[in-house]
Amino acid sequence: MLWGMANEQRYDAVVVGAGPAGSAAARGIARGGFRVLVLEEHAQIGVPLHCSGLVTPRTLVEAGVGEGMIVNAIVGAHVCVPSGRTLTIGNGKTRAYVIDRVGLDRALADSAQQAGAALMRGARLLDARREHGGVTLSIRRNDALHTLRTRLLIGADGVHSRVAKALGLSGPSERVFGLGAEGVLPGSDRDHVQVFVGNDIAPGWFAWTIPLGDGRVRLGVGSSGPLRPAAAMRRFLSVYAQRLGGWEQRRLTGGVIPIWSRRATVGDNVMLVGDAAGQVKPTSGGGIFSGLAGARLAAETACDALAKDDLSERALRAYAKAWEKAFGREFRRGEDLRRLYKTLTDEDFERMLRIFSARPVVALFNRYGDIDYPGGVFRRLFSATPALWALARGPLRYGRLWR
Ligand SMILES: Cc1cc2nc3c(=O)[nH]c(=O)nc-3n(C[C@H](O)[C@H](O)[C@H](O)COP(=O)(O)OP(=O)(O)OC[C@H]3O[C@@H](n4cnc5c(N)ncnc54)[C@H](O)[C@@H]3O)c2cc1C
Structure with a gap:
């Protein structure tokens, strides 16, 4: 029985x-x-396993099971657009942990x-x-x-x-297909994640690397378009061959992100x-x-x-x-941001990076950026940076995001 x-x-x-x-x-x-x-x-x-294991310190408080699963601390992000131009955000404060999921x-x-x-x-x-x-x-x-x-x-x-x-x-209503891998990436920055945007490598989503702090990295790519995740991963590795030089894949994980x-x-x-x-x-x-x-x-x-x-x-x-x-409210803002994000062309990503690179904008990111509640910093960014409005098309221009 x-x-x-x-x-x-x-x-x-x-x-x-x-x-x-x-x-x-x-x-x-x-x-x-x-x-x-x-x-x-x-x-x-x-x-x-189907997860990259990047969480905020607040997540471990919510989990209430101690911090024994922390593998590395993350203080910022390098955001990379298709031209290779990169913006670094972060001010030395620990923003996230990489955990043993x-x-x-x-x-x-x-x-x-x-x-x-x-x-x-x-x-x-x-x-x-x-x-x-x-x-x-x-x-x-x-x-x-x-x-x-x-x-x-x-x-x-x-x-x-x-x-x-x-x-x-x-x-x-929507599924994003993600593919992640763990492996060795020589010379990788030990305390910054990298985020790669571009319709060629990750349509409707983004690619990422997350350092484990000892030369190992979790790397992944998501796609919400017709490009299959395995093809997206091949493209990502080939477009960024120089930056990801020496990558040795050890373990592959996949999963679906529900929206x-x-x-x-x-x-x-x-x-x-x-x-x-x-x-x-x-x-x-x-x-x-x-x-x-x-x-x-x-x-x-x-x-x-x-x-x-x-x-x-x-x-x-x-x-x-x-x-x-x-x-x-946070999730509604997130949905608006996602709708906006899906309309962005590669040229828009370049323009956005230029706007975000201005010192006061980076300062806003560093002061108000919160991985669990991203809506707040974007609302401030849209209020403080009129140039961003040009990227918001159609109904989004007057949507909830900016309220
Ligand atoms: C590629 C990828 C990377 C990600 N990276 C991150 C990240 O870095 N940080 C982050 O916060 N989130 C990340 N996520 C999202 C995160 O993994 C999920 O949000 C999280 O796992 C959800 O937890 P859950 O308990 O709801 O579901 P799950 O973790 O999916 O657990 C569901 C459980 O239900 C079990 N189950 C399913 N069906 C049945 C059944 N019929 N009978 C019995 N058992 C069943 C499964 O075996 C599983 O154990 C990522 C997701 C993907 C796909």
Whole structure:
């Protein structure tokens, strides 16, 4: 018999997915005194890896599992346009950490278990249906099918969320395909990331290098256009052959970044968190911080709803409202920035770099730049730099971004 199946009503909440958002949500609900089970389809937590592991110091505070997974500290960025011209931003202050992402996922899964959540690895959710005031789950584990019942189902199952599909919540409006690699790059700057923009190498997105501080680098490219990520990666390596000279690839990772404009994150007896809920910055694809924050907010509402035994969509909407309060404006600005970004030609990138290179503009970046909340610095930049308006076409010119 499958562990935990003796009593069908055993769990107050089942969380699907032991990524950062799932483990954080499970931890929060278990700390509230409820019986929680996490289902993870893979045998090992955090594997396979699909992330570059660049996070802000604030993310590790939100994760609450210490700093043991920090690999390197980042103080700034070199932003490179197609002509090769580069702008450096940063003022020596640590802006981000490069982390061992598998280590973060494991630490979070451990903390959820320490809080009392049960974890079942190698258990894949196949289907979920609402019945009798709860949710019945069909899962596959060790080549056998099982059913399980819960009062509340939390979908933390990433971009291809099976929970969202099964319970009729919508999917992303846009997908960005990313390909990342880890390897050795001789002579790489040890504390600056590099960002490469250009429609030839990364249409609708960008390419990046992130130093690990010991000569190793995580390098990647994203594409939202017809250019496939593998082709984009080949082009990136060839266009920047000189700058990336001596690159020796050791490990390849890939993944999809979901971009939503607006979506439902709750229904009767169900909540979505993390990538499954579209809690990913539309400008950079970073989703660890916002997913962890979303999980915390979801757990707060879940504890309240479980205690009151009201798991209706109406009751769970408190979570959607809390998310809107915390991130709504920031994400709307991010969506506007993304819409603007997708219209930029390579000539626009050159013009933008020239504008951004002015000393007062760099000073604005250094003073107000925040990886988790990029909307604020761009709003200031657009207010302080009228020349930027020429790059904003059509309705964006009068859009929300500048308010
Ligand atoms: C190339 C790339 C680079 C990135 N780099 C960064 C970065 O540097 N910084 C940053 O902040 N973000 C980055 N991201 C985004 C970040 O990886 C995600 O936002 C983050 O992993 C989302 O966490 P999550 O817990 O919501 O989902 P996930 O981490 O995707 O976890 C979902 C879990 O659910 C499990 N699962 C899925 N379906 C089922 C099922 N049916 N049954 C059981 N289990 C299931 C999966 O196995 C997985 O463990 C990157 C993404 C990509 C693609």
